[in-house]
Amino acid sequence: MKIQVTLVEKKNVGMIKMFNPRLHEVDLQKEVREVKKKIKEEARKASKIEEGITQNISDMKRYEEEIERQKQKKAYGKILNELQGQQSEWKKFDKKKGKQNYKKKVRY
16 A cells, blocks of 8 residues: 655744644644544545455456357367267168168367
């Protein structure tokens, strides 16, 4: 997680603020609140970016798995076509009709 730190110029503090620690403490508390808000905003941005990255990674994994499935289907289809092609070369004699029948090729 990245946190950006900005340097703020030193401000001239009036005499009343210098000798009244309560006023100076209030200014410091305001600055602390602002810094905490900025840190929270940066953390939100970082978490959104991280969620986006993890989503992209999971999408890529799903896409790769789908490609693998498609390759396996194509390979399986080619093997089936070869086997059925070999079967169609074998002639089967139909005793009832007295002629030869051929099995048809199934294409995917």
